[in-house]
Amino acid sequence: MTARTPNPSPEPAPHPVRGGLQDERLRCLLGYSLAQATIPTANLYRKHVGETFSLRPVEYSLLVLLDANPDATPKQLAKTLSVSVPYLTVTLDRLEERGLLGRSRSEVDRRSANVRLTRSGRELVRKAEAVATGMESELLSHLSPGERALLFELLDRLATHRRV
Secondary structure, X not given: OOOOOOOOOOOOOOOOOEOOEOOHHHHOOHHHHHHHHXXXXXXXXXXXXXXXXXXXXXXXXXXXHHHHOOOEOHHHHHXXXXXXXXXXXXXXXXXXXXXXXXXXXXXXXXXXXXXXXXXXXXXXXXXXXXXXXXXXXXXXXXXXXXXXXXHHHHHHHXXXXXXX
């Protein structure tokens, strides 16, 4: 009986088959891979933040932006979130009805409004952000700190194309 010599350049382990189908050709597509990564992220968000605080992802993002940028204008917020101003207006109306933010005329440009969180809005952001941070730590726990940093850096570099 002879010993088997290990292959010096082994093939990478194949990905597990999902649903009984090979999806290797799709895994080379960025859109497919991003969509697959979004599934567990969206499910965790919905369970931990969305249902708990009755916040859609864009609403959560908007509240966090306003917490960091008091008196932002709707135009600035829409641009940062890559949403239309009419969509943002409806979202702002919904959050204002909940008492989470308020709008006031800009002292600099009377045609524009400034948006600011209320005390209730700031409290909700603190609670939701703590839950979201824990949720993401759980989601990313199988990645090393370096891999996490690289993931965020690469995603940010991809997103810069929308900012051009």
